[in-house]
Amino acid sequence: MAVSTRNVAILGATGSIGRATLDVVRSLGDPWAVWGVSGHSRVDELGQIARQDTPAVAALTSDADPKSLDLPRGTRLLTGPDALVEMAVAPEVDVVMAAIVGRAGLESTLAALEAGKRVALANKEALVVGGPLVHAMRKNGGELLPVDSEHSAIFQCMTTGGGTLAEGKKSVRKLILTSSGGPFRTWTTAQMRNASIDDALKHPTWNMGRKISIDSATMMNKGLEVIEARWLFDIPAEKIEVVVHPQSIIHSMVEFEDGSILAQLSPPDMRLPIQYALTYPERMPCIAPPLDRSRAWDLTLEPVDHDRFPALKLAFEVARVGGTAGSVVNAANEQAVALFLDGQIRFTDIVPACRMALENHQHESDPTLQRLLQLDRWARAEVQRWSCGMQA
Numbered sequence: 199m200a201v202s203t204r205n206v207a208i209l210g211a212t213g214s215i216g217r218a219t220l221d222v223v224r225s226l227g228d229p230w231a232v233w234g235v236s237g238h239s240r241v242d243e244l245g246q247i248a249r250q251d252t253p254a255v256a257a258l259t260s261d262a263d264p265k266s267l268d269l270p271r272g273t274r275l276l277t278g279p280d281a282l283v284e285m286a287v288a289p290e291v292d293v294v295m296a297a298i299v300g301r302a303g304l305e306s307t308l309a310a311l312e313a314g315k316r317v318a319l320a321n322k323e324a325l326v327v328g329g330p331l332v333h334a335m336r337k338n339g340g341e342l343l344p345v346d347s348e349h350s351a352i353f354q355c356m357t358t359g360g361g362t363l364a365e366g367k368k369s370v371r372k373l374i375l376t377s378s379g380g381p382f383r384t385w386t387t388a389q390m391r392n393a394s395i396d397d398a399l400k401h402p403t404w405n406m407g408r409k410i411s412i413d414s415a416t417m418m419n420k421g422l423e424v425i426e427a428r429w430l431f432d433i434p435a436e437k438i439e440v441v442v443h444p445q446s447i448i449h450s451m452v453e454f455e456d457g458s459i460l461a462q463l464s465p466p467d468m469r470l471p472i473q474y475a476l477t478y479p480e481r482m483p484c485i486a487p488p489l490d491r492s493r494a495w496d497l498t499l500e501p502v503d504h505d506r507f508p509a510l511k512l513a514f515e516v517a518r519v520g521g522t523a524g525s526v527v528n529a530a531n532e533q534a535v536a537l538f539l540d541g542q543i544r545f546t547d548i549v550p551a552c553r554m555a556l557e558n559h560q561h562e563s564d565p566t567l568q569r570l571l572q573l574d575r576w577a578r579a580e581v582q583r584w585s586c587g588m589q590a
Protein backbone atom coordinates (compact mmCIF):
# COMPACT_ATOMS: atom_id res chain seq x y z
CA MET A 199 0.00 0.00 0.00
CA ALA A 200 1.37 3.44 -0.92
CA VAL A 201 2.16 5.61 2.11
CA SER A 202 0.82 9.15 1.77
CA THR A 203 3.42 11.91 1.57
CA ARG A 204 4.47 13.92 4.60
CA ASN A 205 5.45 17.25 3.09
CA VAL A 206 7.22 19.66 5.43
CA ALA A 207 7.47 23.42 4.93
CA ILE A 208 10.42 24.74 6.96
CA LEU A 209 9.99 28.42 7.74
CA GLY A 210 13.44 29.58 8.83
CA ALA A 211 15.35 26.73 7.16
CA THR A 212 18.68 28.60 7.28
CA GLY A 213 18.67 28.88 11.09
CA SER A 214 19.73 26.54 13.86
CA ILE A 215 16.31 24.84 14.22
CA GLY A 216 15.78 24.94 10.46
CA ARG A 217 19.03 23.09 9.77
CA ALA A 218 18.31 20.53 12.50
CA THR A 219 14.88 19.98 10.92
CA LEU A 220 16.49 19.39 7.54
CA ASP A 221 18.72 16.74 9.18
CA VAL A 222 15.67 15.05 10.69
CA VAL A 223 13.55 15.07 7.52
CA ARG A 224 16.48 13.80 5.44
CA SER A 225 17.10 11.00 7.94
CA LEU A 226 13.44 9.96 8.10
CA GLY A 227 13.37 9.50 4.33
CA ASP A 228 10.30 8.49 2.37
CA PRO A 229 7.43 9.50 2.79
CA TRP A 230 8.92 12.57 4.51
CA ALA A 231 10.00 15.32 2.16
CA VAL A 232 11.21 18.92 2.36
CA TRP A 233 8.46 20.63 0.34
CA GLY A 234 9.35 24.25 1.10
CA VAL A 235 12.14 26.26 2.72
CA SER A 236 12.57 29.91 3.65
CA GLY A 237 15.58 32.06 4.41
CA HIS A 238 16.09 35.73 5.19
CA SER A 239 19.66 37.09 5.19
CA ARG A 240 21.60 33.88 4.47
CA VAL A 241 20.92 33.79 0.73
CA ASP A 242 23.80 31.46 -0.18
CA GLU A 243 22.74 28.95 2.50
CA LEU A 244 19.18 29.04 1.18
CA GLY A 245 20.47 28.23 -2.30
CA GLN A 246 22.63 25.38 -0.96
CA ILE A 247 19.67 23.88 0.91
CA ALA A 248 17.47 24.15 -2.17
CA ARG A 249 20.07 22.46 -4.34
CA GLN A 250 20.46 19.61 -1.84
CA ASP A 251 16.76 19.03 -1.09
CA THR A 252 15.11 20.27 -4.30
CA PRO A 253 11.98 21.60 -2.56
CA ALA A 254 8.98 22.63 -4.63
CA VAL A 255 9.18 26.14 -3.19
CA ALA A 256 11.87 28.43 -1.71
CA ALA A 257 11.00 31.76 -0.11
CA LEU A 258 13.43 34.64 0.27
CA THR A 259 11.91 36.96 2.87
CA SER A 260 14.47 39.79 3.00
CA ASP A 261 15.07 42.55 0.45
CA ALA A 262 18.19 40.74 -0.77
CA ASP A 263 18.48 40.50 -4.54
CA PRO A 264 16.87 37.19 -5.55
CA LYS A 265 19.16 37.12 -8.62
CA SER A 266 21.98 35.99 -6.33
CA LEU A 267 19.92 32.96 -5.28
CA ASP A 268 20.95 29.92 -7.26
CA LEU A 269 17.93 27.61 -7.20
CA PRO A 270 17.60 24.24 -8.91
CA ARG A 271 15.23 23.88 -11.82
CA GLY A 272 11.82 22.90 -10.47
CA THR A 273 12.07 25.02 -7.31
CA ARG A 274 9.68 27.96 -7.46
CA LEU A 275 10.87 31.20 -5.85
CA LEU A 276 8.57 33.20 -3.59
CA THR A 277 9.44 36.71 -2.44
CA GLY A 278 7.63 39.60 -0.82
CA PRO A 279 5.68 40.09 2.38
CA ASP A 280 3.18 37.26 1.74
CA ALA A 281 5.71 34.57 0.81
CA LEU A 282 5.72 32.82 4.21
CA VAL A 283 1.94 32.73 4.51
CA GLU A 284 1.64 31.44 0.95
CA MET A 285 4.01 28.59 1.75
CA ALA A 286 2.41 27.84 5.13
CA VAL A 287 -1.09 27.39 3.70
CA ALA A 288 -0.19 25.57 0.47
CA PRO A 289 -2.50 22.52 0.07
CA GLU A 290 0.51 20.23 -0.52
CA VAL A 291 1.93 20.99 2.96
CA ASP A 292 1.23 18.53 5.80
CA VAL A 293 3.45 20.00 8.52
CA VAL A 294 4.76 23.52 8.97
CA MET A 295 7.97 23.87 10.98
CA ALA A 296 7.74 27.36 12.50
CA ALA A 297 11.45 28.08 13.02
CA ILE A 298 11.63 31.81 12.35
CA VAL A 299 13.02 33.86 15.20
CA GLY A 300 10.91 36.56 16.78
CA ARG A 301 7.55 38.13 16.03
CA ALA A 302 8.31 37.89 12.32
CA GLY A 303 6.98 34.33 12.46
CA LEU A 304 3.55 35.25 13.88
CA GLU A 305 1.43 35.70 10.74
CA SER A 306 2.66 32.51 9.05
CA THR A 307 2.08 30.50 12.23
CA LEU A 308 -1.46 31.84 12.55
CA ALA A 309 -2.14 31.25 8.86
CA ALA A 310 -0.92 27.64 9.04
CA LEU A 311 -3.14 26.92 12.02
CA GLU A 312 -6.12 28.58 10.39
CA ALA A 313 -5.50 26.43 7.31
CA GLY A 314 -5.77 23.35 9.55
CA LYS A 315 -2.09 22.35 9.37
CA ARG A 316 0.04 20.67 11.97
CA VAL A 317 2.43 23.36 13.21
CA ALA A 318 5.65 22.23 14.85
CA LEU A 319 6.33 25.35 16.91
CA ALA A 320 9.88 26.41 17.72
CA ASN A 321 9.06 30.10 17.27
CA LYS A 322 7.99 30.72 20.89
CA GLU A 323 7.65 34.46 20.32
CA ALA A 324 4.66 33.79 18.04
CA LEU A 325 2.80 32.30 20.98
CA VAL A 326 4.04 34.89 23.49
CA VAL A 327 2.58 37.61 21.24
CA GLY A 328 -0.39 35.74 19.74
CA GLY A 329 -1.33 33.65 22.77
CA PRO A 330 -4.60 35.53 23.41
CA LEU A 331 -5.76 34.45 19.93
CA VAL A 332 -4.75 30.85 20.40
CA HIS A 333 -8.24 29.31 20.65
CA ALA A 334 -9.37 31.00 17.46
CA MET A 335 -6.16 29.80 15.80
CA ARG A 336 -7.02 26.17 16.40
CA LYS A 337 -10.69 26.28 15.40
CA ASN A 338 -10.15 24.84 11.91
CA GLY A 339 -8.45 21.72 13.22
CA GLY A 340 -4.92 23.11 13.21
CA GLU A 341 -2.60 21.33 15.63
CA LEU A 342 0.11 23.04 17.65
CA LEU A 343 2.95 20.66 18.57
CA PRO A 344 5.78 21.94 20.77
CA VAL A 345 9.38 21.88 19.54
CA ASP A 346 10.89 23.94 22.37
CA SER A 347 12.69 21.25 24.40
CA GLU A 348 10.93 22.07 27.70
CA HIS A 349 7.45 22.09 26.18
CA SER A 350 8.14 18.93 24.23
CA ALA A 351 9.21 17.31 27.52
CA ILE A 352 6.03 18.47 29.27
CA PHE A 353 3.90 17.35 26.33
CA GLN A 354 5.57 13.94 26.43
CA CYS A 355 5.03 13.63 30.20
CA MET A 356 1.38 14.68 29.96
CA THR A 357 0.54 12.34 27.08
CA THR A 358 2.56 9.36 28.26
CA GLY A 359 0.68 6.09 27.89
CA GLY A 360 -1.13 7.40 24.81
CA GLY A 361 -3.60 9.63 26.66
CA THR A 362 -4.68 13.00 25.29
CA LEU A 363 -3.29 16.26 26.56
CA ALA A 364 -6.70 17.14 28.02
CA GLU A 365 -6.76 13.87 30.01
CA GLY A 366 -3.18 14.36 31.25
CA LYS A 367 -3.90 17.97 32.21
CA LYS A 368 -6.74 17.05 34.57
CA SER A 369 -4.39 15.70 37.22
CA VAL A 370 -1.51 18.18 36.82
CA ARG A 371 -0.40 20.06 39.93
CA LYS A 372 2.65 21.84 38.50
CA LEU A 373 4.57 22.17 35.23
CA ILE A 374 8.24 22.43 36.20
CA LEU A 375 10.33 24.05 33.47
CA THR A 376 14.06 23.45 33.73
CA SER A 377 16.61 26.11 32.83
CA SER A 378 20.34 25.67 32.28
CA GLY A 379 20.83 28.99 34.11
CA GLY A 380 22.67 30.26 31.02
CA PRO A 381 26.28 31.43 30.80
CA PHE A 382 25.88 33.78 33.81
CA ARG A 383 24.43 31.25 36.23
CA THR A 384 27.28 31.84 38.70
CA TRP A 385 28.02 35.52 37.84
CA THR A 386 27.25 38.44 40.14
CA THR A 387 25.10 41.31 38.89
CA ALA A 388 28.20 43.52 38.88
CA GLN A 389 29.99 41.04 36.61
CA MET A 390 26.94 40.82 34.32
CA ARG A 391 26.93 44.62 34.02
CA ASN A 392 30.24 44.38 32.18
CA ALA A 393 29.43 41.21 30.21
CA SER A 394 30.57 41.32 26.60
CA ILE A 395 28.51 40.14 23.63
CA ASP A 396 30.75 37.08 23.31
CA ASP A 397 30.34 36.24 27.02
CA ALA A 398 26.56 36.38 26.65
CA LEU A 399 26.52 34.26 23.48
CA LYS A 400 28.51 31.45 25.13
CA HIS A 401 25.69 29.12 26.12
CA PRO A 402 26.93 26.31 28.39
CA THR A 403 24.94 23.43 26.86
CA TRP A 404 23.13 24.41 23.63
CA ASN A 405 24.30 25.69 20.28
CA MET A 406 21.57 28.09 19.16
CA GLY A 407 20.86 31.28 17.21
CA ARG A 408 22.07 34.62 18.60
CA LYS A 409 18.75 36.01 19.83
CA ILE A 410 17.74 32.97 21.87
CA SER A 411 21.30 32.70 23.23
CA ILE A 412 21.06 36.22 24.67
CA ASP A 413 17.57 35.38 25.99
CA SER A 414 19.06 32.39 27.80
CA ALA A 415 21.73 34.60 29.34
CA THR A 416 19.14 37.05 30.80
CA MET A 417 16.83 34.09 31.54
CA MET A 418 14.19 35.93 29.49
CA ASN A 419 14.19 32.73 27.43
CA LYS A 420 12.76 30.93 30.44
CA GLY A 421 10.36 33.81 30.95
CA LEU A 422 9.14 33.53 27.36
CA GLU A 423 8.82 29.79 27.93
CA VAL A 424 6.62 30.35 31.00
CA ILE A 425 4.30 32.48 28.85
CA GLU A 426 4.52 29.92 26.02
CA ALA A 427 3.52 27.12 28.44
CA ARG A 428 0.62 29.18 29.76
CA TRP A 429 -0.90 29.45 26.26
CA LEU A 430 0.19 26.14 24.81
CA PHE A 431 -1.18 24.05 27.66
CA ASP A 432 -3.91 26.55 28.62
CA ILE A 433 -2.73 26.42 32.21
CA PRO A 434 -2.63 29.29 34.75
CA ALA A 435 0.71 30.90 35.59
CA GLU A 436 0.27 29.79 39.22
CA LYS A 437 0.72 26.18 38.10
CA ILE A 438 4.08 26.86 36.42
CA GLU A 439 7.47 26.75 38.15
CA VAL A 440 11.08 27.12 37.04
CA VAL A 441 14.07 25.27 38.42
CA VAL A 442 17.72 25.53 37.36
CA HIS A 443 19.26 22.36 35.98
CA PRO A 444 22.74 23.18 34.62
CA GLN A 445 23.25 19.94 32.65
CA SER A 446 20.21 20.38 30.32
CA ILE A 447 19.41 16.66 30.36
CA ILE A 448 16.16 16.81 32.29
CA HIS A 449 14.21 18.91 29.78
CA SER A 450 11.29 19.56 32.13
CA MET A 451 8.99 17.80 34.56
CA VAL A 452 5.31 17.48 35.44
CA GLU A 453 4.11 17.09 39.01
CA PHE A 454 0.73 15.34 39.30
CA GLU A 455 -1.89 15.71 42.05
CA ASP A 456 -0.57 12.67 43.97
CA GLY A 457 2.93 14.22 44.18
CA SER A 458 4.43 11.95 41.52
CA ILE A 459 6.81 13.76 39.14
CA LEU A 460 7.48 12.60 35.58
CA ALA A 461 10.46 13.96 33.63
CA GLN A 462 11.80 13.60 30.09
CA LEU A 463 15.57 13.08 29.74
CA SER A 464 17.88 13.10 26.74
CA PRO A 465 21.17 14.78 25.78
CA PRO A 466 20.80 18.42 24.67
CA ASP A 467 20.02 17.88 20.98
CA MET A 468 17.01 19.55 19.34
CA ARG A 469 16.63 16.83 16.71
CA LEU A 470 14.69 14.68 19.17
CA PRO A 471 11.91 17.20 20.02
CA ILE A 472 11.82 18.30 16.37
CA GLN A 473 11.26 14.74 15.19
CA TYR A 474 8.63 14.07 17.84
CA ALA A 475 6.65 17.15 16.75
CA LEU A 476 6.71 15.84 13.18
CA THR A 477 5.90 12.17 13.80
CA TYR A 478 3.64 12.38 16.94
CA PRO A 479 1.98 10.19 18.08
CA GLU A 480 4.47 7.80 16.50
CA ARG A 481 7.97 7.40 17.94
CA MET A 482 10.65 6.49 15.45
CA PRO A 483 14.44 5.93 15.65
CA CYS A 484 16.15 9.33 15.77
CA ILE A 485 19.58 10.54 14.66
CA ALA A 486 20.01 12.37 17.97
CA PRO A 487 22.19 10.11 20.17
CA PRO A 488 20.56 8.68 23.31
CA LEU A 489 21.96 9.30 26.81
CA ASP A 490 25.22 7.40 27.29
CA ARG A 491 24.63 5.19 30.34
CA SER A 492 28.21 3.81 30.40
CA ARG A 493 29.50 6.96 32.10
CA ALA A 494 28.56 8.79 35.30
CA TRP A 495 26.23 11.81 35.09
CA ASP A 496 25.50 14.46 37.69
CA LEU A 497 21.95 15.72 37.41
CA THR A 498 21.53 18.69 39.74
CA LEU A 499 18.66 21.06 40.51
CA GLU A 500 18.95 24.57 42.02
CA PRO A 501 16.41 27.28 42.80
CA VAL A 502 16.33 30.38 40.57
CA ASP A 503 18.02 33.51 41.96
CA HIS A 504 15.33 36.09 41.18
CA ASP A 505 17.48 39.03 42.30
CA ARG A 506 20.13 38.33 39.68
CA PHE A 507 17.60 37.25 37.02
CA PRO A 508 14.62 39.66 37.22
CA ALA A 509 13.30 38.58 33.79
CA LEU A 510 11.42 35.68 35.32
CA LYS A 511 9.32 37.74 37.71
CA LEU A 512 8.40 40.02 34.83
CA ALA A 513 7.41 37.08 32.65
CA PHE A 514 5.25 35.54 35.38
CA GLU A 515 3.40 38.86 35.63
CA VAL A 516 2.84 38.76 31.86
CA ALA A 517 1.67 35.15 31.98
CA ARG A 518 -0.79 36.09 34.75
CA VAL A 519 -2.38 39.11 33.02
CA GLY A 520 -2.19 37.91 29.40
CA GLY A 521 -3.84 40.19 26.82
CA THR A 522 -1.52 42.81 25.35
CA ALA A 523 1.31 42.25 27.87
CA GLY A 524 2.99 39.47 25.86
CA SER A 525 3.22 41.54 22.70
CA VAL A 526 4.72 44.52 24.55
CA VAL A 527 7.31 42.56 26.53
CA ASN A 528 8.31 40.45 23.55
CA ALA A 529 8.82 43.47 21.29
CA ALA A 530 10.72 45.34 24.00
CA ASN A 531 12.94 42.33 24.51
CA GLU A 532 13.58 41.87 20.76
CA GLN A 533 14.53 45.53 20.46
CA ALA A 534 16.71 45.52 23.58
CA VAL A 535 18.52 42.32 22.52
CA ALA A 536 19.19 43.85 19.09
CA LEU A 537 20.57 47.01 20.76
CA PHE A 538 22.80 44.92 23.03
CA LEU A 539 24.08 42.87 20.07
CA ASP A 540 24.79 46.17 18.32
CA GLY A 541 26.88 47.39 21.25
CA GLN A 542 24.45 50.19 22.13
CA ILE A 543 23.25 49.13 25.58
CA ARG A 544 24.62 47.00 28.42
CA PHE A 545 23.58 43.43 29.03
CA THR A 546 21.94 44.47 32.31
CA ASP A 547 19.81 47.10 30.49
CA ILE A 548 17.80 44.46 28.60
CA VAL A 549 15.35 43.46 31.32
CA PRO A 550 14.80 47.02 32.67
CA ALA A 551 13.91 48.04 29.09
CA CYS A 552 11.22 45.33 29.04
CA ARG A 553 9.91 46.40 32.47
CA MET A 554 9.75 50.05 31.33
CA ALA A 555 7.71 49.16 28.22
CA LEU A 556 5.34 46.92 30.17
CA GLU A 557 4.69 49.61 32.78
CA ASN A 558 4.21 52.40 30.22
CA HIS A 559 1.50 50.57 28.30
CA GLN A 560 -2.24 50.52 28.93
CA HIS A 561 -3.12 46.87 29.35
CA GLU A 562 -6.03 45.42 27.35
CA SER A 563 -7.26 41.91 28.06
CA ASP A 564 -8.90 40.98 24.75
CA PRO A 565 -6.84 42.47 21.92
CA THR A 566 -7.21 41.89 18.18
CA LEU A 567 -4.25 40.85 16.06
CA GLN A 568 -4.04 44.40 14.66
CA ARG A 569 -3.80 45.80 18.19
CA LEU A 570 -1.07 43.32 19.14
CA LEU A 571 0.94 44.31 16.07
CA GLN A 572 0.39 48.00 16.76
CA LEU A 573 1.70 47.57 20.31
CA ASP A 574 4.65 45.58 19.00
CA ARG A 575 5.69 48.61 16.94
CA TRP A 576 5.02 50.98 19.84
CA ALA A 577 7.14 48.97 22.30
CA ARG A 578 10.10 48.80 19.91
CA ALA A 579 10.00 52.57 19.44
CA GLU A 580 9.66 53.09 23.18
CA VAL A 581 12.79 51.01 23.91
CA GLN A 582 14.69 52.79 21.14
CA ARG A 583 13.79 56.18 22.64
CA TRP A 584 14.67 54.95 26.14
CA SER A 585 18.09 53.77 24.99
CA CYS A 586 18.80 57.14 23.33
CA GLY A 587 17.89 58.85 26.61
CA MET A 588 20.39 56.66 28.43
CA GLN A 589 23.18 57.56 26.01
CA ALA A 590 22.48 61.31 26.24
Ligand SMILES: NC(=O)C1=CN([C@@H]2O[C@H](COP(=O)(O)OP(=O)(O)OC[C@H]3O[C@@H](n4cnc5c(N)ncnc54)[C@H](OP(=O)(O)O)[C@@H]3O)[C@@H](O)[C@H]2O)C=CC1
Pocket residue numbers: 209210211212213214215216236237238239240241259297298299300302320321322323345346347404405406407408409410468
Ligand atom coordinates in the same frame (compact mmCIF):
# COMPACT_ATOMS: atom_id res chain seq x y z
N1 LIG B 1 18.07 27.03 18.41
C1 LIG B 1 17.47 26.27 19.30
O1 LIG B 1 18.02 25.26 19.77
C2 LIG B 1 16.08 26.61 19.79
C3 LIG B 1 15.36 27.65 19.21
N2 LIG B 1 14.09 27.89 19.61
C4 LIG B 1 13.31 28.96 18.99
O2 LIG B 1 13.27 28.71 17.59
C5 LIG B 1 13.26 29.93 16.86
C6 LIG B 1 14.46 29.92 15.90
O3 LIG B 1 15.64 29.93 16.67
P1 LIG B 1 17.07 29.66 16.01
O4 LIG B 1 16.94 28.61 14.95
O5 LIG B 1 18.02 29.45 17.11
O6 LIG B 1 17.37 31.07 15.32
P2 LIG B 1 18.36 31.41 14.11
O7 LIG B 1 18.73 32.82 14.27
O8 LIG B 1 19.43 30.39 14.03
O9 LIG B 1 17.41 31.23 12.83
C7 LIG B 1 16.33 32.09 12.61
C8 LIG B 1 15.68 31.84 11.26
O10 LIG B 1 14.70 32.87 11.03
C9 LIG B 1 15.03 33.57 9.81
N3 LIG B 1 14.65 34.96 10.01
C10 LIG B 1 15.28 35.87 10.79
N4 LIG B 1 14.62 37.06 10.74
C11 LIG B 1 13.59 36.88 9.88
C12 LIG B 1 12.56 37.75 9.40
N5 LIG B 1 12.45 39.04 9.79
N6 LIG B 1 11.64 37.25 8.53
C13 LIG B 1 11.72 35.95 8.13
N7 LIG B 1 12.68 35.09 8.54
C14 LIG B 1 13.59 35.56 9.42
C15 LIG B 1 16.51 33.36 9.63
O11 LIG B 1 16.90 33.54 8.27
P3 LIG B 1 18.46 33.91 7.91
O12 LIG B 1 19.29 33.07 8.80
O13 LIG B 1 18.56 33.53 6.46
O14 LIG B 1 18.61 35.36 8.16
C16 LIG B 1 16.66 31.91 10.09
O15 LIG B 1 16.23 31.05 9.08
C17 LIG B 1 13.33 31.04 17.91
O16 LIG B 1 12.03 31.49 18.19
C18 LIG B 1 13.92 30.35 19.13
O17 LIG B 1 13.51 30.95 20.33
C19 LIG B 1 13.47 27.14 20.59
C20 LIG B 1 14.15 26.13 21.20
C21 LIG B 1 15.52 25.79 20.86
Ligand SMILES: CC(=O)[C@@H](O)[C@H](O)COP(=O)(O)O
Pocket residue numbers: 346347348376377378379380404413414415417419420468
Ligand atom coordinates in the same frame (compact mmCIF):
# COMPACT_ATOMS: atom_id res chain seq x y z
C1 LIG C 1 16.98 24.07 23.52
C2 LIG C 1 15.94 24.91 24.12
O1 LIG C 1 14.80 24.53 24.23
C3 LIG C 1 16.33 26.25 24.60
O2 LIG C 1 15.20 27.06 24.84
C4 LIG C 1 17.11 26.03 25.86
O3 LIG C 1 16.22 25.62 26.84
C5 LIG C 1 17.85 27.23 26.27
O4 LIG C 1 18.45 27.03 27.48
P1 LIG C 1 18.12 27.83 28.82
O5 LIG C 1 17.50 26.83 29.72
O6 LIG C 1 19.47 28.28 29.24
O7 LIG C 1 17.22 28.97 28.49
Ligand SMILES: [Mn+2]
Pocket residue numbers: 346347348423
Ligand atom coordinates in the same frame (compact mmCIF):
# COMPACT_ATOMS: atom_id res chain seq x y z
MN1 LIG D 1 13.68 25.90 25.44
